[in-house]
Amino acid sequence: MKENQIHQLYFDNVDRPVRSINRRNFIKKLGGGLIIVFSLSSFAFKSRSEDDHDKRSDEELDLNAYLRIKEDGTVDCYTGKIEMGQGVITSLAQVLAEELEIPMNTINMVMGDTELCPYDAGTWGSLTTRFFDPLLRAAAAEAKAELLKLASIQLQCAESELMNKDGFIVSKTDAKRKVSYAELTKGQKIVKTISAPPKLKKAEDFKTIGKPIISTDAIKKVTGQAVYTSDIQLPGMLYAYLKRPPAHGAGLKSLDVSRAQSIPGVTIINEDGLVAALHNDPLIAEEAMVKMKAEWDIPEAKADTISIFEHILQTADSSRTTEEKGNVAAGLQEAENIVEANYLDGYKAHASIETHAATAKFEGDKLVMWASTQTPFGTREAVADALNIPLEKVHIKQIFIGGGFGGKIYNQQAIECAKLARLTGKPVQVAWSRQEEFMYDWFRPAAVVKVKAGVQNNGRLSAWNFDIYCAGPRGTQDFYNIPNVKTQVFNGKNVHPFATGAWRAPGNNTTTFARESHIDVVADSLGMDPLEFRLLNIEDPKIRKTLQLAKETFGYTAAKTGANRGCGIAIGADAGTIVVLVAEVEVNPETGVVRPLRMVCAQDMGQVVNPHGAIVQTEGGLTMGLGYALYEDIEFTGGAVETQNFDTYDIAKFAVTPPIECVFVDDMNAPPQGGGEPAIITVGGAIANAVYHACGARVNQMPITPQRILEALA
Amino acid sequence: MEQISFSLNNKTVKVEANPNDILLWVLRTKLGLTGTKYGCGIGFCGSCTILVDGEAMRSCGMAVSEVAGRQVTTIEGLAIGDKLHPVQESFVMHDAQQCGYCTPGMIMNAVGLLNNNPNPSREEIIEGMNENLCRCGSYRRITDAVESAAKQMNGGSNK
Numbered sequence: 001m002k003e004n005q006i007h008q009l010y011f012d013n014v015d016r017p018v019r020s021i022n023r024r025n026f027i028k029k030l031g032g033g034l035i036i037v038f039s040l041s042s043f044a045f046k047s048r049s050e051d052d053h054d055k056r057s058d059e060e061l062d063l064n065a066y067l068r069i070k071e072d073g074t075v076d077c078y079t080g081k082i083e084m085g086q087g088v089i090t091s092l093a094q095v096l097a098e099e100l101e102i103p104m105n106t107i108n109m110v111m112g113d114t115e116l117c118p119y120d121a122g123t124w125g126s127l128t129t130r131f132f133d134p135l136l137r138a139a140a141a142e143a144k145a146e147l148l149k150l151a152s153i154q155l156q157c158a159e160s161e162l163m164n165k166d167g168f169i170v171s172k173t174d175a176k177r178k179v180s181y182a183e184l185t186k187g188q189k190i191v192k193t194i195s196a197p198p199k200l201k202k203a204e205d206f207k208t209i210g211k212p213i214i215s216t217d218a219i220k221k222v223t224g225q226a227v228y229t230s231d232i233q234l235p236g237m238l239y240a241y242l243k244r245p246p247a248h249g250a251g252l253k254s255l256d257v258s259r260a261q262s263i264p265g266v267t268i269i270n271e272d273g274l275v276a277a278l279h280n281d282p283l284i285a286e287e288a289m290v291k292m293k294a295e296w297d298i299p300e301a302k303a304d305t306i307s308i309f310e311h312i313l314q315t316a317d318s319s320r321t322t323e324e325k326g327n328v329a330a331g332l333q334e335a336e337n338i339v340e341a342n343y344l345d346g347y348k349a350h351a352s353i354e355t356h357a358a359t360a361k362f363e364g365d366k367l368v369m370w371a372s373t374q375t376p377f378g379t380r381e382a383v384a385d386a387l388n389i390p391l392e393k394v395h396i397k398q399i400f401i402g403g404g405f406g407g408k409i410y411n412q413q414a415i416e417c418a419k420l421a422r423l424t425g426k427p428v429q430v431a432w433s434r435q436e437e438f439m440y441d442w443f444r445p446a447a448v449v450k451v452k453a454g455v456q457n458n459g460r461l462s463a464w465n466f467d468i469y470c471a472g473p474r475g476t477q478d479f480y481n482i483p484n485v486k487t488q489v490f491n492g493k494n495v496h497p498f499a500t501g502a503w504r505a506p507g508n509n510t511t512t513f514a515r516e517s518h519i520d521v522v523a524d525s526l527g528m529d530p531l532e533f534r535l536l537n538i539e540d541p542k543i544r545k546t547l548q549l550a551k552e553t554f555g556y557t558a559a560k561t562g563a564n565r566g567c568g569i570a571i572g573a574d575a576g577t578i579v580v581l582v583a584e585v586e587v588n589p590e591t592g593v594v595r596p597l598r599m600v601c602a603q604d605m606g607q608v609v610n611p612h613g614a615i616v617q618t619e620g621g622l623t624m625g626l627g628y629a630l631y632e633d634i635e636f637t638g639g640a641v642e643t644q645n646f647d648t649y650d651i652a653k654f655a656v657t658p659p660i661e662c663v664f665v666d667d668m669n670a671p672p673q674g675g676g677e678p679a680i681i682t683v684g685g686a687i688a689n690a691v692y693h694a695c696g697a698r699v700n701q702m703p704i705t706p707q708r709i710l711e712a713l714a
Numbered sequence: 715m716e717q718i719s720f721s722l723n724n725k726t727v728k729v730e731a732n733p734n735d736i737l738l739w740v741l742r743t744k745l746g747l748t749g750t751k752y753g754c755g756i757g758f759c760g761s762c763t764i765l766v767d768g769e770a771m772r773s774c775g776m777a778v779s780e781v782a783g784r785q786v787t788t789i790e791g792l793a794i795g796d797k798l799h800p801v802q803e804s805f806v807m808h809d810a811q812q813c814g815y816c817t818p819g820m821i822m823n824a825v826g827l828l829n830n831n832p833n834p835s836r837e838e839i840i841e842g843m844n845e846n847l848c849r850c851g852s853y854r855r856i857t858d859a860v861e862s863a864a865k866q867m868n869g870g871s872n873k
Contacts, residue, residue: 085811085813214807217814218809218811219798221814222789222798222802222817223790223792223798224747224748224749224818225749227748228815230748230752231748233746233748239743282739282743283735353753353813353849354815402813402815403812403850434754434755619851620850620851620852621851623853623854624849645754645755645756646753646754647756647758651847654843654844654846655840659854660854
C-alpha cells in the first residue's frame with residue numbers, strides 16, 4: 001500500500017485496494033491436515049451492528065486467514081494481523097478454542113508472516129476483533145462440522161449421536177467411543193472454504209469466550225525471551241547508523257567522510273540519498289556516523305509550535321462536508337443562544353518504547369526481513385518497490401512488536417535496511433535512536449476545530465456547525481439529536497512541516513475533545529448540569545444506557561466535587577464502540593498543576609470476547625490519554641523537530657495515573673466491536689471539563705498545561 | 715580494548731571491550747543478552763534497567779568498566795530454571811505487560827526497589843517506579859504486581 005493511501009484510509013476511510021492472494025500456493029506449503037480457508041470478501045458474513053459508526057463496506061475488507069488442524073492434533077491459525085501489545089494473540093486463540101472445543105494450549109497463532117499468512121492490509125482501526133472474530137468462529141464451526149462427519153464414518157455412528165469435546169469427538173451415550181482430532185486428520189489433506197454461514201455457539205454455551213484469560217505470551221515477556229526486531233543478531237551482521245539532516249526538507253550541501261572512513265572495519269555508504277556508517281559493533285558504527293561531517297541547506301521555516309494553528313487556518317485549501325442535516329444557518333438564526341469557540345491540539349508523537357527497527361539479510365536473491373511493523377504486507381510491497389524486485393522476493397517474518405499505536409504503519413527503516421543490505425551484501429540492522437524516532441515519526445497532526453452551537457433556553461441543542469481543520473471526521477457523526485448539523489473537514493497539502501499520520505483512534509482524540517468541551521461550555525452557559533444536559537439531548541438508547549452506567553458507577557451527583565476538585569464527562573464513539581468517561585481531578589490554583597484522582601469508563605463494545613483483555617486495553621488507552629491531554633506536545637521550528645527525547649516529551653507516568661474503573665454494557669449476543677482505540681478518545685474532553693469544574697479554568701488547547709490553566713484563571 | 719571481568723547472572727564473564735563502551739550495548743551485542751532493551755539512551759525511560767550488586771541501574775548510561783568485579787543481573791538471570799522470580803510471576807498473574815518491551819526494565823527496577831525496601835507502601839512503589847516509562851499504559855497493573863510480589867516475598871500470599 002502506498003503511503004498516501006494509508007494516510008487517506010486513516011482519515012477518510014476511503015477505498016482500500018483489494019489484493020488477491022494465491023491460495024493454491026499457500027495451501028501447497030501448508031502440508032497435511034484439515035484446512036479451512038476463509039475470506040470476508042468471498043462470503044458476506046454480517047459482522048457489525050446496524051448502526052456502526054464506521055462506513056466501511058464488506059467488500060473493502062479483505063481479511064483472509066487459514067485454520068489448519070494438524071496431524072498431531074494441534075491447531076495453527078494463520079493471520080496477517082500482528083501482535084503489538086493489544087492482546088489479539090490471546091483473544092483470537094480464545095475464540096478458536098471456544099468454537100472448536102479444544103484447549104487453548106494446543107493453538108499456535110502464526111501472525112504477520114508474509115509467506116505463511118494470507119494478505120492483510122494492516123493491524124489498525126480496532127478491526128481485528130470486530131471483523132476477524134466472527135470469521136474465525138465461522139471457520140472453526142466449519143472445521144468442527146467436518147470433523148464430525150469424518151468421525152461419524154470412523155466410529156460408524158450417526159453425527160447426531162456425537163459431540164466435540166476437548167479435541168475429541170465423543171459419543172453422547174458411550175464416553176469410551178471417541179476419536180481425537182489428530183487421528184481424524186492424520187494422513188489427510190482436506191481443504192474447505194466456508195460456503196454458508198455455519199451454526200455458531202450461543203453466548204449461554206460459551207466456556208472460553210467471556211472468561212478472563214491471562215495473555216498467552218506473558219511468560220516470554222517477563223523473562224526477556226520475547227524477541228523483538230533489534231534483538232535479532234545474524235552472523236556477519238552490520239549495525240547501520242544513518243546521518244540525519246537537522247530538519248525535514250534539508251538538502252545535503254557537502255559531506256566529508258574521511259575521519260569516519262579511517263576507523264577500521266567501518267563501511268560507509270553514500271548513495272541514493274542514504275548516508276550511513278556500518279560496523280559489526282554498533283558503538284563503532286555510531287561513532288563513525290558522528291564523525292561524518294555534513295553541511296545542510298535548511299529551508300525557511302513556515303511555522304513553529306506557536307504559529308502552527310494560524311498557519312493551518314490560512315493554508316488549509318480543500319474542504320468537504322462529511323455530515324449535513326437540516327439547515328445549520330437557519331438553525332443558528334433561530335437559536336435563542338449561540339456559543340462559539342475554537343479548540344486547538346498540538347502535534348503528538350506515538351512514542352512507542354521500541355523504536356522503529358528492521359533486520360534483514362539476502363538469501364540468494366531473496367530478502368528475508370524482520371521489522372517492527374503494523375503492516376507486514378505493506379512493508380513487503382514498499383521494500384520490493386524500493387529495491388525494484390518482485391514481491392515474492394521479499395519475505396517479512398513474524399516478530400514481537402514493542403507498541404505501535406498507528407506509528408508503525410509507516411516503515412522508512414525497513415526500506416533503509418533493505419537498501420543497505422543490498423549495497424553492502426551483508427545482513428544489516430537499522431534500529432532507530434530515540435532522536436530518529438522523534439524526527440521521523442508520522443505525528444498525530446496539529447489541528448483546529450471551530451465550533452458554533454445554537455441552543456434553546458430549555459436546553460435543547462438546535463444547531464451545530466463543526467469545522468475540523470486537519471483532524472478528519474472519524475467519530476464525529478452527531479449523536480446529540482441536533483436538528484441542524486453541518487460538519488466540514490478542511491485540509492491542505494502543505495500544511496504540516498513534517499509527516500503526519502494515524503495515532504490511536506485517528507482524529508477522534510482531537511474532535512471528541514472539541515465536541516465534549518463545547519457541550520460542557522454550552523451547558524454551563526445555561527447554568528445546567530453537564531450530565532443532565534447530555535441526557536436531555538441524547539435519544540440513542542445505547543448511549544443513554546452507557547452514560548447511566550458511567551453515572552452510577554462513578555456515583556455522580558455534581559460536577560464540582562470539592563475544593564479545587566471537579567469531575568468531567570466526555571462521550572465518544574469509535575470503531576463501533578460507545579465510550580463514556582468520567583474523570584475527577586484536583587487542580588492546584590497556585591501552580592496550575594493537575595492531579596488526576598479517578599477515572600470511570602463505561603463502554604458498549606457489544607460482545608466482550610476477553611473481558612480481562614478489554615479492561616487492560618481500556619486502562620492502557622486511558623493512561624496513554626492522560627499524556628496527550630496534559631503533557632505531550634512536539635516543539636518545532638519549521639522542519640526542525642526540537643523535541644528529541646523523553647527529557648522534553650512527557651508521557652503519563654506512574655505517579656499521575658489514578659485508580660481506573662472499567663465497566664461494560666453486557667451484550668454477549670451482539671457482535672464484538674473495537675477495543676484497542678475507543679477509550680482514549682474521551683480523555684482530553686473529560687480532563688478539560690474536570691479542570692474547569694475544579695478551578696474554573698476553561699482551557700481550549702491541548703495539552704492542558706499548568707501555564708494554560710493559570711492564564712485561563714488570570 | 716581491554717579484558718573486563720564481572721559476574722553476569724551468577725557466572726563470571728570476561729569481555730574484550732573499550733572501558734568506556736556503554737554497558738547496555740556490551741550486554742546486548744558482545745554478550746548476546748538482548749532482554750535488556752534500548753529505549754532512549756539518556757536514562758529517561760528505564761527500559762535498560764539492570765541490577766548491579768542488587769541495585770537497579772540504567773545500563774544505557776554506564777561504562778562497562780564501572781561493573782568490573784561487580785555482580786550484574788539482567789532479566790535473563792532472574793528466574794532459576796523454570797522457576798520464575800516472584801516479581802516475574804506476579805507480572806504474569808496481573809497481566810502487567812502489554813507489548814512487553816518495557817517489561818524487563820520494569821521488573822529489574824521493581825526487584826531493585828524490593829531489595830532496598832522489602833515492604834514498601836503503595837506510594838513508595840509508585841515513587842520508586844515513576845521514572846520507568848510504559849507507553850501501553852500498564853502502570854496500575856505493574857503497581858499491583860509489585861505490591862503483591864512484595865507481600866508474597868514477605869511470606870504473604872500472592873493474590
